Amino acid sequence: MNRVFVFGLLLFAFLVSAQQRKKSTNLKSKVTKNITSKNGYTISINTENSDIKALSLKVCTGNIKTTFALDSAKTTGQKQKILLRKSNRIISFPVLLSTQTAGNNIMLFLKNGIEINGKLDSNQLQNITVDDDLNKDFINYQKENDKHKKIFLAQQILAKYPDEGVQTFFHFEMVRLQANDKVNLENAIKNTENAIKFSNKNIAIMPNSYIFLNEYFNNSDNYLDAIFKDLNCTDANFKFYLNWILKNLQYRNSSAEDTQDKYQYILKNYLNTTECKKMFASDIEKIKFQLKENEVLPLDKPLPDFKVKDTAGKIFDFNSYLATHKNITILIFYDPNCEHCIENVPKEVKIIDELESTYKVKLNKIAILYVGALSQWQQFITNSHLENWVNLTSGSDKDSIPNIIPISGTPTFFILDKNGNVIVKNLNQKLLVNEILKMKKK
DSSP: HHHHHHHHHHHHHHHOOOOHHHHEEEEEEEEHHHSSSSSSEEEEEEEEEEEOOOOEEESSSSSSSSSSEEEEEEEETOOOOOOOOEEEEEOOOOEEOOOTTOOOOOEEEETEEEEEEEEOSEEEGGEEEEESHHHHHHHHHHOOHHHHHHHHHHHHEEEHHHHHHHHHHHHHHHHHHTTTTTHHHHHHHHHHHHHHOOTTHHHHHHTTTHHHHHHOOOSTTTHHHHHHTOOOTTTTHHHHHHHHHHHHHHHHHHHHHHHHHHHHHHHHTTSSSHHHHTHHHHHHHHHHHHHHHHHSOOOOBOOOEEEEEEETTEEEHHHHHHHHHOEEEEEEEEEETOOOHHHHHHHHHHHHHHHHHHHHHOOEEEEEEEEGGGGHHHHHHTTTTTTEEEOOOOOOGGGGGGHHHHOOOSEEEEEEOOBBBEEEOOHHHHHHHHHHHHHHHH
């Protein structure tokens, strides 16, 4: 009897011990699963209550218009689900979820290991519902139209989610939302400087980084050092910032002296090593060209005079024309074979014509065939809606416009004030409106 009792006791102890070991193993397994995060992302969208059959993910590079494809998928199964999935490790950043219909999109925030389950009860992605808190808040933010409410929501999200990508995006948003409020804008810029590092890799794939940089550019005297101080030319973000800065130095409404100083400063301090010179040889050549061009065509100075023929074969005297037409002048230099010219000139012409109509002003509008065949000239004028502009050839030999006015590419826009001085070397719509308003006050 005692033996049976002892045996039973030992058996019970063994079973309890085994059960405890099993529980311990299960617990360890669960803990291991919890601490071993999945890489990439998984997005599952139920579309059975919509007509949407395919979705794509796009990554924005600086603004929401410049994107590249990340992922795409079509519906599968009877329940009409679309599954977007990648297993590579990712940093956190927003992506554009889109259909094939232009303008039908919504942004989602991705971070490593995220799983998003969504549902569409209509064909509009703005009406999507999702199950994770971050994207619920992100979608609500996007759907809010009132600026003050958006600021409040952005502040809530910044306080709620310490994630680096979320912090970067919404600090940029705080700057964007307060761009017209000088005091709050300065605070937003300072907060952003303190909260993020310009070396963060996700900055280059934010849809609002250009907006932030533009405000930062216009409201900071030492932006070059602030941006580049933690970077060297081999870092991923260096090229992104350099391209943006060079473009804005070329087009910014600042003094010629300031622009030249900035170009020289970049060459001396940030493109000065053998490695950098090799990596950015083409950019260095562009800078040197701009330095030379700005010596020949400085801001706040008149353009050199030129005499060329118009479409009727008559000689057009530039200085004589400006002397008798005391208006703001827009010049377009184009090449009819240039794809950017074919695409962008009609759009810019439309903007200029609309500004004339809206503000009831008369602008001097001059379009110049900078390079290209005369046989394509008239067709380009028609296609670009330049019929009511002064249309000129570039001339020939040493008196040709390219020899007098060197520019780095086409299309190039110059805006001149009513005295014929160069205000800016691009079609800066905001600046043009300001100049129109100044002229109307006089």
